[in-house]
Amino acid sequence: MEAGAGLGRRIATRDWRVSLDDFAGATSLGARRPRLAGRSVVLAVGDMAKAAAALIELDGLARRIVLSPPAFDMRGLDALVRDAEADALVYDGDDAAPPARLDLLAPCGLPLEPLASSPSPRLRGEGRGEGPGRFHDIAANHPAPHPNLLPANASVWRGTSGEKGRIRRLATEWVMPTSGTSGPPKMVVHTLATLTGAFRPAPGQAWATFYDIRRYGGLQIFLRALAGTESLTLSGAGESVEAFLIRLGEAGAKHISGTPSHWRKVLMSAQARRIEPETVRLSGEIADDAVLAALRALYPSARVEHAYASTEAGVAFAVGDGRAGFPAALIDEVGDAAMKIVDGSLRIRSNRTALRYIGSDAPPLRDAEGFVDSGDIVERRGDRYRFVGRRGGIINVGGAKIHPEEVEAALNAHAAVRASRVFARPSPITGALVAAEVVLREGVAANDDLSREILTSCRAALPAHKAPSFLRFVADLPVTDGGKLARHG
């Protein structure tokens, strides 16, 4: 899209409203902004609105942006800096500068302040028609040159004296540390082209997301909104689902994304009818039939779709038929994402898959044919593939392997169950047993009869060793910063 299409749009969090038009003449990065040009920049800003502003400005300006996840443990900063070859860090100007030994520490703040000593960073009219290469001095190794997507992007730096008058926009690398469940995070390299490869122009879509924009699912919505024509509504740190739903309703957000865990909280909320979504998008976890059916019942006029995406594999596809899993025909379809199944796990290749990992001891991200192994185990049942769980997340009961997710799907299928978490209980006899915590639907009373009934329904739906042996009712289930069911701890 052409830069500059702010036109009254804004990014709204609980605490800030950032007008996209303002980026034409103002900055969140203060006087140090020009010095960030061409650097590898760690973005370590807690506040999401400030992070959004910095991203808008850094794309095209920085050589590399490392999106430090929210609530990043600063003890891991040295390794992050080393692996990303970072030479600058952007932090929240309202906080103290982090103790990082870096060449440049740049505070980021809102509201935007006028750009100093920059006569007119407007990009659109400036220099148009004065020859190719003026606007996009894209690095040669960029896989698919893509105009900078961010509107009114002031992320342009004037060359040094030798290149006077020349405007350069770098093909910035977007680096996302993955929230690995074990070991140090791997850093996944994307570009704006890989991040936006799934977008089709869709004007008029007012997006919102429960995700943090520094996670892949949230970043997708952030960029999708910027590529579109409407405003974007984001959650605030520590904001309750109730409060966020009220804000979403007031903002008129119609296209809303989150994990199934986020959406189960919506289903449990008294404020669920504050929103009238046109699109309900689920991603990041397995969407089971129960949550899809409940959302369709709650929002009958909405398209309820579940997207399959990961930080490494990128967006592969979205399914809108209201059923869990995806049609088996998708595997063979010559679409824009190629898929294959190796040892039960889904492998993806598309123009959205990440380029590589960076860092010491980084393994290859793609196989010889360019496919990324998702680690998500699928099983064919009739004309459909179902996601059964993560490789490595298996509960081993006396040698029989059980994916917690398939047990959760059976629990969630019970009419009284809103959400569940299945985990291993150690056993000296079988190594492990299947245990479950269950959140009931509002108005349903917990008692022993109901517990027995739910367990009986699981034993009817699953082989005996897969059915939970222990069930406990809980008021709530922990969700990670990424909006996914917390499986550990």
Added chain:
Amino acid sequence: MTTRSTILTHIRDVAAQQGKTLAPLSDDLPLLESGLDSLCFAILVARLEDALGADPFTTAQSQRFPRTIGELIALYDEALV
């Protein structure tokens, strides 16, 4: 409730939950012939840990494995002393 009655209650309960037919319970009934399979037995041990606060199968001193209902009860009795 005595340890014995707690154990017998849970044996019957687990068997019912798992749809198993129990043999008449007596002290000399071999566990392998009781009608409980290893999954049932694992569930029983976990339940008894919750009910009695002891799991003699994970404590270091108990190396012998009970072969009968009576030995099972004795194992818990010893663990609970």
